[in-house]
Amino acid sequence: MSILVVGSVALDSLETPFGTADDTVGGSAVHFSAAASLFAPVQLVGVVGDDYPVGELDFLRDRDVDLSGLETVEGESFRWKGRYTHDLSAPETLETRLGVFADFHPRIPDAFRTPDIVFLGNIDPRLQLEVLERVEKPRIVACDTMNFWIEGSRDDLLRLLERVDILMVNDGEIRQLAEDPNLFRAARWVQERGPSRLVVKKGEHGAVLFDREEIFFAPGYPLDELNDPTGAGDSFAGGFLGFLHDVDEVSSGTLRRAVVFGSALGSFAVEDFGVKRVAALRREEVAARVRELRHMTQFEVAPAAASSH
Amino acid sequence: MSILVVGSVALDSLETPFGTADDTVGGSAVHFSAAASLFAPVQLVGVVGDDYPVGELDFLRDRDVDLSGLETVEGESFRWKGRYTHDLSAPETLETRLGVFADFHPRIPDAFRTPDIVFLGNIDPRLQLEVLERVEKPRIVACDTMNFWIEGSRDDLLRLLERVDILMVNDGEIRQLAEDPNLFRAARWVQERGPSRLVVKKGEHGAVLFDREEIFFAPGYPLDELNDPTGAGDSFAGGFLGFLHDVDEVSSGTLRRAVVFGSALGSFAVEDFGVKRVAALRREEVAARVRELRHMTQFEVAPAAASSH
Numbered sequence: 001m002s003i004l005v006v007g008s009v010a011l012d013s014l015e016t017p018f019g020t021a022d023d024t025v026g027g028s029a030v031h032f033s034a035a036a037s038l039f040a041p042v043q044l045v046g047v048v049g050d051d052y053p054v055g056e057l058d059f060l061r062d063r064d065v066d067l068s069g070l071e072t073v074e075g076e077s078f079r080w081k082g083r084y085t086h087d088l089s090a091p092e093t094l095e096t097r098l099g100v101f102a103d104f105h106p107r108i109p110d111a112f113r114t115p116d117i118v119f120l121g122n123i124d125p126r127l128q129l130e131v132l133e134r135v136e137k138p139r140i141v142a143c144d145t146m147n148f149w150i151e152g153s154r155d156d157l158l159r160l161l162e163r164v165d166i167l168m169v170n171d172g173e174i175r176q177l178a179e180d181p182n183l184f185r186a187a188r189w190v191q192e193r194g195p196s197r198l199v200v201k202k203g204e205h206g207a208v209l210f211d212r213e214e215i216f217f218a219p220g221y222p223l224d225e226l227n228d229p230t231g232a233g234d235s236f237a238g239g240f241l242g243f244l245h246d247v248d249e250v251s252s253g254t255l256r257r258a259v260v261f262g263s264a265l266g267s268f269a270v271e272d273f274g275v276k277r278v279a280a281l282r283r284e285e286v287a288a289r290v291r292e293l294r295h296m297t298q299f300e301v302a303p304a305a306a307s308s309h
Numbered sequence: 310m311s312i313l314v315v316g317s318v319a320l321d322s323l324e325t326p327f328g329t330a331d332d333t334v335g336g337s338a339v340h341f342s343a344a345a346s347l348f349a350p351v352q353l354v355g356v357v358g359d360d361y362p363v364g365e366l367d368f369l370r371d372r373d374v375d376l377s378g379l380e381t382v383e384g385e386s387f388r389w390k391g392r393y394t395h396d397l398s399a400p401e402t403l404e405t406r407l408g409v410f411a412d413f414h415p416r417i418p419d420a421f422r423t424p425d426i427v428f429l430g431n432i433d434p435r436l437q438l439e440v441l442e443r444v445e446k447p448r449i450v451a452c453d454t455m456n457f458w459i460e461g462s463r464d465d466l467l468r469l470l471e472r473v474d475i476l477m478v479n480d481g482e483i484r485q486l487a488e489d490p491n492l493f494r495a496a497r498w499v500q501e502r503g504p505s506r507l508v509v510k511k512g513e514h515g516a517v518l519f520d521r522e523e524i525f526f527a528p529g530y531p532l533d534e535l536n537d538p539t540g541a542g543d544s545f546a547g548g549f550l551g552f553l554h555d556v557d558e559v560s561s562g563t564l565r566r567a568v569v570f571g572s573a574l575g576s577f578a579v580e581d582f583g584v585k586r587v588a589a590l591r592r593e594e595v596a597a598r599v600r601e602l603r604h605m606t607q608f609e610v611a612p613a614a615a616s617s618h
Contacts, residue, residue, distance in 0.1 A: 086490055181395055183513075184531045204492075205514040206526070215605050217515070219526035222493045247611070256608040290610060296524050297606045299565040301599060302556070 002041040002066075003245055004138070005032045006106045006131045007121020007234070009046035009070060013081040013095075014273060016088070018227045024274035025056045027078065028121030028144065031231030034278040035238025035265040036119075037063035038286060040245035043112045045069035045131070049077035049100045059279045069109050075100040088229050088270075089203050108134045117241050120164075121234065122146050125156040132163055140250065142166040142241055144233065150177050161194035168199045168237050183208070184215075199240060199259060201233055201266070209259045211252060218259045219297060221267035221289060228273045232266045235278055239265025239286070257290075264289040311350040311375070312554055313447070314341045315415045315440050316430020316543070317387055318355040318379060323582060324392040324403075327536045333583035334365045336387065337430030337453065340540030343587040344547025344574040345428075346372035347595060349554035352421045354378035354440070358386035358409045368588045378418050384409040397538050397579075398512050417443045426550050429473075430543065431455050434465040441472055449559065451475040451550055453542065459486050470503035477508045477546050492517070493524075508549060508568060510542055510575070518568045520561060527568045528606060530576035530598060537582045541575045544587055548574025548595070566599075573598040 010027030014020060029046045036042050042065045048054065050072055061067060076099035082091035106127055114136045120128040120143035128143055143164050149157050150173060157177075161167065167174075167190060171183055178186035187198050187210040198210040206219040240262035247254050264286050271277045319336030323329060338355045345351050351374045357363065359381055370376060385408035391400035415436055423445050429437040429452035437452055452473050458466050459482060466486075470476065476483075476499060480492055487495035496507050496519040507519040515528040549571035556563045573595050580586045 182533060184533055202514065205511065215531055216608070217528035217605050218608075219528075222524055224491060224493055253609060253611070257611065260608060287610075294608065294610055296526050297608075299525070299527075299569060299603065299606075300562060301596075301603055302562070302566065 001116040001245070002043050003036050003117045003119060003241055004043045004045065004108075004112050004115035004131075004135065005029050005036070005119045005121060006045040006128070007032060007119075007123060008078055008101060009044075009048050009052070010078040010080055010101075011052070012230055012274060013079070014228055014230055015083040015094075016228050017084070017086055018225070019273065021228070021273040023079070025053065026080070026231055026274055028123075028231075028234045030057065030060070030275060031234035031269065031278070032119055032121060032238040033060050033065045034063075034275045035235040035269070036242035036245075037065045038239075038265075038281065038283050039242030040117075042066070043069060043109075043115065045106045045108060045112065047071045047073060047100050047104045049073065049075045052077045059275075066111070069107065069112055071107060073100045077101075082230065084229060088226060091230070106131050106134070116140070117142065117245055119237055119241055120144065120160075122149075125149055125153050125160040129156070129160050129163070140165050140241070140244065142168055142237065144168050144237060145173065145177075147173060147176055158193060161190070164195045166197045166199060167195040168201070168233070168240070170201045170203070170233065174198070174200050197255065199236075199262065201236055203229075203232075207236070207259055207263055209255060211255050214252060216256045216259060218256075218263045219293065221264060221293060222296075223267055223271070226270040229270050231275065232269045235269035236262040236266035239263075260290050260293050261286065264293060310425040310554070311352050312345050312426045312428060312550055313352045313354065313417075313421055313424035313440075313444065314338050314345070314428045314430060315354040315437070316341060316428075316432060317410060318353075318357050318361070319387040319389055319410075320361070321539055321583065322388070322390040323537055323539055325397070325537050326393070326395055327534070328582065330537070330582040332388070334362065335389070335540055335583055337432075337540075337543045339366065339369070339584060340543035340578065340587070341428055341430060341547040342369050342374045343372075343584045344544040344578070345551035345554075346374045347548075347590065347592050348551030348570075349426075351375070352378060352418075352424065354415050354417060354421065356380045356382060356409055356413045358382065358384045361386045368584075375420070378416065378421055380416060382409050386410075391539065393538060397535060400539070415440050415443070425449070426451070426554055428546055428550055429453065429469075431458075434458055434462050434469040438465070438469050438472070449474050449550070449553065451477055451546065453477050453546060454482065454486075456482060456485060467502060470499070473504045475506045475508060476504040477510070477542070477549070479510045479512070479542065483507070483509050506564065508545075508571065510545055512538075512541075516545070516568055516572055518564060520564050523561060525565045525568060527565075527572045528602065530573060530602060531605075532576055532580065535579040538579050540584065541578045544578035545571040545575035548572075569599050569602050570595065572602060
């Protein structure tokens with residue numbers, strides 16, 4: 001049993017108010033795998049050019065990530081260059097060079113065709129659909145997307161959503177997808193189109209789980225410093241699905257805990273550039289942060305509160 | 310034992326995407342009293358002109374709000390006219406007419422000089438200080454402020470903070486006050502200057518309690534519709550302090566519950582224009598919403614989560 005992730009494998013160059021990084025390993029599949037592999041065996045499908053420093057992904061191998069689905073083809077790897085200003089919520093894209101990623105079609109090795117969980121990273125919804133056609137029906141199909149596909153590939157995206165169990169997007173994306181500024185109405189709109197569950201990420205404000213009729217709020221972990229927001233969402237998804245794979249049970253209780261694990265992983269991810277922090281992360285550190293988040297959200301409804309004045 | 314509130318008593322004219330209201334009773338002291346009086350006896354100090362429809366405050370009298378500190382003087386009442394666009398987080402001020410509020414100096418009736426809790430609504434920090442000099446030291450001094458005083462009366466505000474137990478502001482205000490974009494560092498900056506506790510309101514994203522070393526997150530109640538955000542912060546403060554007065558105990562546990570009561574009151578306040586919804590609110594409805602918020606935030610840390618992979 002394992003988690004199959006399909007997504008980008010990139011070289012990111014980043015400027016934030018706190019420093020810079022050049023050609024650091026990144027991309028949705030790398031950030032996701034780094035986080036999920038703390039909890040579960042992961043199978044990665046992606047493509048890189050022959051210039052990619054594949055050795056820098058050895059930390060993933062050491063954590064039971066099967067990289068046999070990572071194709072290396074002649075040409076340049078996908079490169080993204082972005083700049084964050086003091087408002088760290090949205091980067092300015094300075095340069096995108098798709099390279100070999102432009103012609104990417106996911107090749108699923110035979111050993112990857114019976115995953116327990118599939119995470120479709122943020123790529124063309126037609127490719128995300130292709131992946132689902134090439135694997136046996138997994139227990140959970142989760143996917144991410146972004147404004148580019150919501151605007152440009154809406155029909156493909158809606159076709160994909162019919163086959164998705166859990167959509168994981170940020171609050172701006174779900175409002176755009178449902179064309180409704182109200183988050184709660186927007187979530188129901190999506191739930192009527194396939195995914196019975198949604199995880200809406202709100203950056204520093206945490207995340208909201210829509211689990212059929214139930215709503216669950218998880219806060220963002222309080223950080224004094226955050227260095228690089230890149231990959232926070234994919235790290236969140238890795239923590240969320242990794243935890244679900246580990247407990248091997250999908251229930252109201254495990255989904256809630258999974259969201260908190262996701263929030264914890266997202267918070268670790270932004271502490272340092274690229275995958276640096278999550279690559280060095282130990283499972284005990286995650287558990288400790290989850291306990292802290294629990295302490296920061298729990299309260300009792302005492303009898304006094306219900307007494308009449 | 311009672312709660313003393315000093316603040317504005319105004320006539321608000323509002324435009325939101327969902328409707329309009331003209332010369333509706335409002336102001337920080339009115340919104341606060343409407344909420345707090347669900348839980349505790351309230352004493353209100355403020356001023357209105359002889360044009361004020363004082364009869365429209367009868368719902369407060371019916372709830373044990375003592376209005377004998379509400380002065381009526383010759384002249385026009387404080388009027389505020391604002392417009393909210395689809396982003397309901399910040400209104401555009403169309404007109405402010407201070408009227409008799411321009412010369413307001415709080416007159417504290419003798420019967421009001423031994424309050425258990427004082428809430429200093431958003432007025433000139435020099436007037437907030439005057440109030441504290443005219444009452445016996447209460448168990449809790451809580452106060453609000455706004456960008457206008459943070460910019461223009463910084464020294465007075467810092468002098469006031471030395472005597473405040475709980476500062477209740479929104480996230481933009483605390484960042485501005487501490488001159489730090491990081492909420493958590495900003496909160497510590499304030500805590501070093503007087504208030505050992507802070508409640509930071511984040512609108513739809515809920516609220517954060519800084520209780521000495523502890524941090525507690527309460528979500529905003531999910532609303533499909535919100536009609537008028539005016540007074541949400543004062544209603545929050547009323548629910549928060551009203552609950553604290555009612556349980557008559559200041560502890561980590563009661564402060565957390567108080568924040569959730571505040572969040573619930575804030576959410577009711579925005580459901581209709583002016584004080585309409587809170588004036589009709591029953592305590593049982595608040596308790597039910599608090600229970601809902603509890604269900605939306607609670608999770609267990611199961612042993613499985615701590616097991617090694």
